Amino acid sequence: MKHRAHGYRQQADLIRALAHPTRLRILEILAESGECCVCHLTAILKQRQPYVSQQLMVLRDKGLATDRKDGVMVYYRLVDPGIRDLISMTRDLLVATDVEAAKRLAAGEDVFPAIPQPPVPGCPCPVCEAARHSPSSGANARPVKAASS
Numbered sequence: 001m002k003h004r005a006h007g008y009r010q011q012a013d014l015i016r017a018l019a020h021p022t023r024l025r026i027l028e029i030l031a032e033s034g035e036c037c038v039c040h041l042t043a044i045l046k047q048r049q050p051y052v053s054q055q056l057m058v059l060r061d062k063g064l065a066t067d068r069k070d071g072v073m074v075y076y077r078l079v080d081p082g083i084r085d086l087i088s089m090t091r092d093l094l095v096a097t098d099v100e101a102a103k104r105l106a107a108g109e110d111v112f113p114a115i116p117q118p119p120v121p122g123c124p125c126p127v128c129e130a131a132r133h134s135p136s137s138g139a140n141a142r143p144v145k146a147a148s149s
Helices: 003-017 022-034 038-045 049-061 080-095 099-106 126-133
Strands: 065-070 073-078
Touching: 003 022, 003 065, 003 073, 022 049, 022 073, 022 126, 038 049, 038 099, 049 065, 049 073, 049 080, 073 126, 080 099
Parallel strands: none
Antiparallel strands: 065 073
16 A cells, blocks of 8 residues: 555655745746756845755756756756646636735736846856847846736
């Protein structure tokens, strides 16, 4: 009997890894950006690097994110693009089950902050540095919304 329940334990561990606001935000940023360096995530989240790295470690250990090194830079990306769909489904569920959240979203409240595009203030990564020196650099942000049903 224990052997058959092992899958549920693994599934619960995965859900626990997702059940953290900062980790959800990181997954969302990676889903939108494709790949980000740690300093980019740190600047967007406005958190200290050790804290962001700790959250990335959890995501990596659970197989949700993977990393690669390029010199001193460490870049993260999603392991599976289906994670984007999972985030979207949880938002749809939130809107369907939480009347207050649905009202705030309908009123245009910033329930899910936009993801800033490079250059991100405070980020020294090569992508942001290149964007700062680009003639068309502007701190645009993509709004993040719940998926429509």
